[in-house]
Amino acid sequence: MADIDEDTVAHYFYKGAEVEISSKEEGFQGSWYAGTVLSHRKSKRNSCMKVLVKYKTLFKDDGTRRLREEVDVLQLRPAPPPENRCSFESSENVDAYYHDGWWEGVITEVLREDKYKVFFRGSREQKNFKASQLRRHHEWAVGKWLPPFEPGFDKSPPLKRPKGVSMSTKVKPKKKTADNNFSPGTTIKIRSDEDRCQDASFAATSVKKSGPSEVSVATEVKSNKERILNNFCPGAPVEVSSDEDGFEGAWFPATIVKKLRKNKYLIEYQTLRNDNDTEFLREEVDTSHIRPCPPDIELLDRFEVLEKVEALYNDIWWVGVISKVRKNDKYNVYFRSSDEELGFNHSRLRAHQEWINGKWVFPSQARDL
Template sequence: MGHCFQVQEKPSEMEMESRDLRIKITYSSKNSTEKFRKGTVVEVSSDEEGYKGSWFTATVIGSTGSDSFLVEYHNLTMDDGIQPFREEAHARHIRPFPPKVSGIVHFKELQEVDAWYNDGWWEGVISKVINFSEYIVYFSSTNEELRFEHSKLRPHQHWINGTWLIASKGKSCELAMACRDVQVNMNDAGNKSKAKFNLGAMVEVRSDEEGFWGSWYTAVIVDLIGNDKFLVEYQTLRTEDETELLREEADVSDIRPYPPDIEHFYCFAVQEKVDVWYNEGWWVGYISNVLDDLRYRVYFETTNEVLEFEHSDLRPHQEWVDGNWVAASRDWKF
């Protein structure tokens, strides 16, 4: 995909209420033939009993009428198990391949998701979080629950009247966060905010080690060591023998709540401050160049280097300031 999606509103510092977000990604209005040209990668649904709520990736081979197309599935084969399965599909059963939503570290109960199952994406709802890597998903179409790993799930998106609608659990860019797992108390005597994290809270931990400044790693609070220290278990870092998730003590000053998800389907701008997924963590940097095919060069001030990344590797930068999440504006200079 060589272009960025247009978001209807994209203020530098949005103020939103504590409610589910719906972010619209709009496409120009075209007829079916124009939208689904030969070679277009799409997803196709089925009305067959037992398959409702499922979407299968396919490529448009050609038009067979004003509103019908011949499609070739990517993961379904003929009876011989070799040749890709082809069939005619009506335009109402076809939608563009959905944009990737990056930076999803964990899903929440009652969140709408698509689960990769039987060679397709099936619409469901998280009914139980087993841990931060496994979930129980309920499928209303079949009235059953199945267990899935995190890697087999994606956020659910609706394609309605030429628009992608995404239901998000994120709260805001400037967030007065009253989270179930994280309590923030103001200490007037010390004139500063002091965060108290409950056991099991999802957080991010920064490193003060040389060469790792400006990086944040997802972790879970395992235990309280003292007034200002916690035992944390990283979700992407492992022990030297690679057998277990890494645990270590962390000072409260190096811990912050896990930031709210902000879907970012428009292009990042030059000099915009971002977080980059790199070496199993989020690193703070600045967009130095916008390249073709949704790629960017990012400058890292702490290491004085420039590296190239895809759009899906980036997320908008947010600052945790006095118990609030504040989105970085676009007027950063470097």
Template sequence: MADDLNSVFKIGAEVEISSNDNGFRGAWYSGTILKSTTKNNKQMIQVEYKTLMANESGTKHLRETLNVVQLRPPPPREKRDRDFKFSEEVDAYYNDGWWEGVITDVLPGNRYSVFFRAAREQLEFSGSELRLHREWFHGNWVPPLEQEAEASISIELNICDNKEFIKGATVEVCSDEDGFYGAWFTATILEQLSTGSFKVQYQSLRNDDDTAFITEIVDTNHIRPCPPKETIDRFRLFEEVDAMHNDGWWVGVIFKVSSRQRYEVFFRGTNEEIVFKQSDLRRHLEWINGKWVSSSSVCNLVCKEM
């Protein structure tokens, strides 16, 4: 695996970089690799950003030394122009970086409304400012290039219907508040409002005086069914997982396999590395357009076809 990383992240190679700084989380920025070092048996990479500057005059490019899991090659571009669809996950070029969002409206003139969950903001973009959202997983882009495998861009695990969001249903809710961003918390639907939003009660988060569970109003962009339960034999190095931590499920990456039952997980959002038992981990799934999508399942399918 180390040799594979070295072949991808050579000195001088162009990469995309995820940042943990406030105001920059959820975005990928273009950069170049300057140096690679090993510290405490972990590969650290020094990069220089192409669009972020270190001074106000804009004469010096920002440099940082980062964990290798915060880097990836630049995503490929489709060979043909494509029309984006409602509810499709995309990256939008904004404020010098690529930010992950979801298409909420298809407008005339090849323009689209994009909702950014991290900022709870909706902005309008032209098609040329968007790209299909992809994840870098075990040396493959997920979803793969459309010309490689159009039929394999998602794995359907569960279909959404109205029964998923009825009163009393158990769901998962994400929060955009500081200290909670990037996690999903289990909740119960108390009521569906006329606006289309939901009143929920968390099952693990309590109010400040610890007298009751927190209730909150959430919109459809911040609620999903509970992922299907799966039995996983073992997780692989650099696999995306959800880890049960601080009463919620947090997205991380397997950075070290300590044993068959223990894994070191790196969290991009906080730059933390924490060891978990296998029983506290689950495969990371995304709820996209009424379907559970697994990057690892797609990758396995694509790898078999290649």
């Protein structure tokens, strides 16, 4: 985890600074609550800075006094400036105001009367919201808002890459297919190279052209074999997420061993070993933490700044955002959960997709919002 020095804390999280606070508690990941900084200090146990905050919308049990709490500085970000946004689009990343806080989600449907259906990946729930209850989602990345706010709002210093950090490999990038040019609205099919999924074709709709190579991008991907989407057969390759601290946004390759009971499966990790290192680790996992292997999208020959991706690091796929495009098909990727920025080769990245209600959905790329 990257350290934040005292100068950075003093610059952004000084006494009286307006901030938003995230939570490490189970069931509250992806939520942000407004607050004010009261003081900060350096932890005696480690080098992490501790900040005392007072919440604006959360109160103590008696309901008469605002809650105060000491949190890690990595749980904070400056209060984002207001934006005048009257409407949103399907697949757009947003924050929804719910239960006195802002919750990260993605719009799955545009309803009538200025309402939207929002999906929350952490709880696997969908709820309806008015436009006035939504805001465009931004990431606070190494002292800068991504995507940036309108000119005049974002006064943050330029994004800096930590020294001595690079996980780039010499593997050649995937074959470019820029000649495949699909107009918006075109129905296309995508096939997976994964075992157990080779007989499945995925129906998708081209919604726009993206990137300098004018490559079409699909917004929704559906399988024509429902058993692959809704039921996991023994031996099926899957990916598994975790609620453990430090593994937010991580997807572990695994294999279904068997179904135990409703909504529960026994899985075997493909890269994690047991304590004795004698065999691969097996674990009981709820279906809310399991998704099929994402279809391989060969349409993208490159990524761009602010694009949400998944990076293969230590045999695990981590959700991040492109912070810099480098030469020779290399990129810097920022990971919010650890506040780190690492370098990757194109071949170690893939387009980020959300598994929502039995279908694959591409969140809107931040640069297009």
